[in-house]
Amino acid sequence: MCLAVPGRVLDIQERDGTRLATVDFGGVVKEVCLEYLPDLQVGEYAIVHVGFALQRLDEESARHTLELFSELGMLQEEFGDPWEAAAGGGLPPVGEEARK
Amino acid sequence: MKYIDEFQDPELARRLLDEIHATVTRPWALMEVCGGQTHSIIRHGIDQLLPEQIELIHGPGCPVCVTPLEVIDKALEIASRPEVIFCSFGDMLRVPGTGRDLFQVRGEGGDVRVVYSPLDALRVARENPDRQVVFFGIGFETTAPPNAMTVHQARRHGIRNFSMLVSHVRVPPAIEAIMRSPDCRVQGFLAAGHVCTVMGVDEYPALAGRHRVPIVVTGFEPLDILEGVRRTVAQLERGEYGVENAYPRAVRAEGNLAARAMLEDVFEVTDRAWRGIGVIPDSGWRLSAKYREYDAEARFSVGDIRTSEPAECRSGEVLQGLLKPNECEAFGTRCTPRTPLGATMVSSEGACAAYYLYRRLETTPAPREASPVA
Numbered sequence A: 001m002c003l004a005v006p007g008r009v010l011d012i013q014e015r016d017g018t019r020l021a022t023v024d025f026g027g028v029v030k031e032v033c034l035e036y037l038p039d040l041q042v043g044e045y046a047i048v049h050v051g052f053a054l055q056r057l058d059e060e061s062a063r064h065t066l067e068l069f070s071e072l073g074m075l076q077e078e079f080g081d082p083w084e085a086a087a088g089g090g091l092p093p094v095g096e097e098a099r100k
Numbered sequence B: 001m002k003y004i005d006e007f008q009d010p011e012l013a014r015r016l017l018d019e020i021h022a023t024v025t026r027p028w029a030l031m032e033v034c035g036g037q038t039h040s041i042i043r044h045g046i047d048q049l050l051p052e053q054i055e056l057i058h059g060p061g062c063p064v065c066v067t068p069l070e071v072i073d074k075a076l077e078i079a080s081r082p083e084v085i086f087c088s089f090g091d092m093l094r095v096p097g098t099g100r101d102l103f104q105v106r107g108e109g110g111d112v113r114v115v116y117s118p119l120d121a122l123r124v125a126r127e128n129p130d131r132q133v134v135f136f137g138i139g140f141e142t143t144a145p146p147n148a149m150t151v152h153q154a155r156r157h158g159i160r161n162f163s164m165l166v167s168h169v170r171v172p173p174a175i176e177a178i179m180r181s182p183d184c185r186v187q188g189f190l191a192a193g194h195v196c197t198v199m200g201v202d203e204y205p206a207l208a209g210r211h212r213v214p215i216v217v218t219g220f221e222p223l224d225i226l227e228g229v230r231r232t233v234a235q236l237e238r239g240e241y242g243v244e245n246a247y248p249r250a251v252r253a254e255g256n257l258a259a260r261a262m263l264e265d266v267f268e269v270t271d272r273a274w275r276g277i278g279v280i281p282d283s284g285w286r287l288s289a290k291y292r293e294y295d296a297e298a299r300f301s302v303g304d305i306r307t308s309e310p311a312e313c314r315s316g317e318v319l320q321g322l323l324k325p326n327e328c329e330a331f332g333t334r335c336t337p338r339t340p341l342g343a344t345m346v347s348s349e350g351a352c353a354a355y356y357l358y359r360r361l362e363t364t365p366a367p368r369e370a371s372p373v374a
């Protein structure tokens, strides 16, 4: 749960007095609240935790981190189907991991 | 993944490891506070690449793991009520309460929903004005600001069918408790990077000074962890105990001021029980008086549920770094991620689950491999 994933801001809107962004996490797109990073701009990267941008990140380190997370299957863990994960014991079987 | 060529920048990894090997002259025990770091260390075999004198003790920094059984039982009770839609992060589904978990409550007809963000739970409340929507607000300082904002917005927009079951925990009091424990072996801390992204570093100098332990703010990727270890060991070898930031790309000294201000407004510091460890003074947050009407515990009168932990699970010792997961009798036999006895086996950030995933095939206790860079 504590995973904070870097993402790139695609666009920004205001709804009900709240600043919201559409953010791309290496292909997965989510709505993200910008209230804690109100001056974040379209095209910039930020560390996002449970739908909230918490800190700006430079593009290079953001891309590095995203690549690593996707290689390790951590994006799937964060954005995948939690019911399926829970039904399977919440974690991938050891054999699968060993093959990586 | 025990091989250095699998690191993102093997050249840099090797340089950091060489430097650590060259610096160490004595045994040192370091604790990585955050469960995300534990996961990364075990997954990449970082502990096995380090010099033998360096022991990494896995700290209590997995919010899923430290949420007390009592709170899980309260969640299960609330989630079972017919008028309730219970929203939670996915990793709480399999955390065992007394006799069942949220996954089972859903199987028995409970309306349990998984959300990505706490704001999603607020949306569910707007869309279902005739139901009670409860969000399970747990986590460390990283998760607290999103949850705080959600309660704040509920109040601002007058969404009265929303409430939160709050069991937030704070890292610095846990470090304090670990250092005060008579069994404490920890000599240096890798502090949790994203906690400091929010809170900054000002809580740490006093702690470091009082207990004469270096505290190095550290990220989660393998190279970040090596850098954190390198700096901590360098301080220890010099006899210093300062606070350093080894994760500057994500952590500013002051943290995120807007988030800190929101935390001040919505929450107040309280004593909090940690699963397997017990009550740690001032180690939690609860809703402040201004937001108390959004407290699910009061709304559903579950405040008096009391439970005690199963004796077989030794996660309390694991969480304090007194026992390695694979030294627990039940590890990998009666206790697996599919049939967890304790919360440290549920979340992939929990030390028991990390060992189960990456160390199960090794003998007990895990052997130290000859380091390829020694």
Ligand code: SF4
Binding pocket: B312, B313, B314, B315, B316, B318, B325, B328, B329, B330, B331, B332, B335, B336, B340, B341, B342, B343, B344, B345, B352
């Ligand atoms: S292996 Fe299972 S029973 Fe043993 S300490 Fe870990 S969670 Fe508890």
